[in-house]
Amino acid sequence: MADEINEYDTYYNSNKPHDKNIVIISQKEYDSWQETFYLLGTEANRMELMKAKKSFKSNNP
16 A cells, blocks of 8 residues: 555545544655645745745746
């Protein structure tokens, strides 16, 4: 199972009683989520990213 999760960037969801479910994702996917949470973690970062995105879009129609 772990090879498939890593190879195809997929996940495994295990439903457990009493809403104690688990999800298994690859380290690559987890690291990506952690980076996104960090980058969007403050209002200042979010605003700077939005400005950069607008600038990029206006320079690359």
